Amino acid sequence: MAHLTVSVEYGVHSLLWLTYAGDKALSSRDLADLQGISHSYLAKIFPKLEKAGIVRASEGVRGGYMLSRAPEEVSALQIVDAIEGRKPLFDCQDIRGRCAIFGGAPPTWATNGVCAVHAVMLRAEKAMRDALAGQSLADIGRALGDKAPPEFAAETQTWLDTRLSARVGRPGAPSEREVPT
Amino acid sequence: MAHLTVSVEYGVHSLLWLTYAGDKALSSRDLADLQGISHSYLAKIFPKLEKAGIVRASEGVRGGYMLSRAPEEVSALQIVDAIEGRKPLFDCQDIRGRCAIFGGAPPTWATNGVCAVHAVMLRAEKAMRDALAGQSLADIGRALGDKAPPEFAAETQTWLDTRLSARVGRPGAPSEREVPT
DNA sequence: CATAACGCGGACTGATATTATCCGCGTTAT
DNA sequence: ATAACGCGGATAATATCAGTCCGCGTTATG
Numbered sequence: 001m002a003h004l005t006v007s008v009e010y011g012v013h014s015l016l017w018l019t020y021a022g023d024k025a026l027s028s029r030d031l032a033d034l035q036g037i038s039h040s041y042l043a044k045i046f047p048k049l050e051k052a053g054i055v056r057a058s059e060g061v062r063g064g065y066m067l068s069r070a071p072e073e074v075s076a077l078q079i080v081d082a083i084e085g086r087k088p089l090f091d092c093q094d095i096r097g098r099c100a101i102f103g104g105a106p107p108t109w110a111t112n113g114v115c116a117v118h119a120v121m122l123r124a125e126k127a128m129r130d131a132l133a134g135q136s137l138a139d140i141g142r143a144l145g146d147k148a149p150p151e152f153a154a155e156t157q158t159w160l161d162t163r164l165s166a167r168v169g170r171p172g173a174p175s176e177r178e179v180p181t
Numbered sequence: 182m183a184h185l186t187v188s189v190e191y192g193v194h195s196l197l198w199l200t201y202a203g204d205k206a207l208s209s210r211d212l213a214d215l216q217g218i219s220h221s222y223l224a225k226i227f228p229k230l231e232k233a234g235i236v237r238a239s240e241g242v243r244g245g246y247m248l249s250r251a252p253e254e255v256s257a258l259q260i261v262d263a264i265e266g267r268k269p270l271f272d273c274q275d276i277r278g279r280c281a282i283f284g285g286a287p288p289t290w291a292t293n294g295v296c297a298v299h300a301v302m303l304r305a306e307k308a309m310r311d312a313l314a315g316q317s318l319a320d321i322g323r324a325l326g327d328k329a330p331p332e333f334a335a336e337t338q339t340w341l342d343t344r345l346s347a348r349v350g351r352p353g354a355p356s357e358r359e360v361p362t
Numbered sequence: 363c364a365t366a367a368c369g370c371g372g373a374c375t376g377a378t379a380t381t382a383t384c385c386g387c388g389t390t391a392t
Numbered sequence: 393a394t395a396a397c398g399c400g401g402a403t404a405a406t407a408t409c410a411g412t413c414c415g416c417g418t419t420a421t422g
Contacts, residue, residue, distance in 0.1 A: 009273065095218065126312075
């Protein structure tokens, strides 16, 4: 796949729903069902966001996740790094030292400092990271909110509330997880 | 692996050697041996550079590759695109349309235009590509040349000339490809 | 206090991309 | 004619990604 994987897509979209939910904790299952994506896979992404301090988890029944910071304080870069783990755009194999002219013993002038080719890629990576760092979760949420009609917020709250009350632990009566369209 | 693969590393370094070679055509085998990398793999990269118009090939004995443009006119972006094939930084799965609230029939306001999350990544990708577009092969070669001592250029010419004369097609006497260190 | 819904982590699987290698074909200087 | 080229296809090893499944400890509910 591409450099930024679907894990990032799942993660960012889920965080956007959390900004909608306010102080209510949403479970990874709710978030997965709401978005029509794999629950077990999304469940592997959230612990990464938690370790990065972007999200807070509450365990047990009625547990789930909440944003641990204001959406303005969460940059796209922080989310990407939390999920992808600071993977470099380019990983230099240091070709320069293998030059046959050096015959196995490359001089120090050839190998010290950063490889000129690597430097080019590092500048490109920095430009990308700066662009990501300049965009917050709040910015993305705003762009998204501008498209949705006003009644959508209410519909979302209804869906979430139905879901929250439906999933109460009732021994002997496993919940059906059926939700009106 | 990372988004920018070793193919790019091989390609850029090889093009840098071509700037050294001037009007002499270097074979992919020479370039591979000179740099201590796989010949058969490098041989798969050059046709891509040729199709992109960065390099010109001459066939037959004593054939090889030459730059088809001045190093100032070749940007890092052109090389990356030629080799990697314009692969996107992020490929959007359009999660937004799968929202359960829409019940399988997402409204047009939800799906038209570019997804807000995708837009963030597109801005980051553009920043990266702009950074690559702003750096030419000549720039990289200069950074590299500044490190090498003056006598290195002569050593390189010697290595290449030895190589060129050693590989003359002599029936019955397959060349040994041995070159002094 | 038993139950079921949580989060957490590890093992595992299938698909795809990367990094190669090898072979046969047509071209061309010696 | 020969051997060194470039060109393209087939194949293989390895890694990563996307996704599933399981068992563990925690916790509100009835």
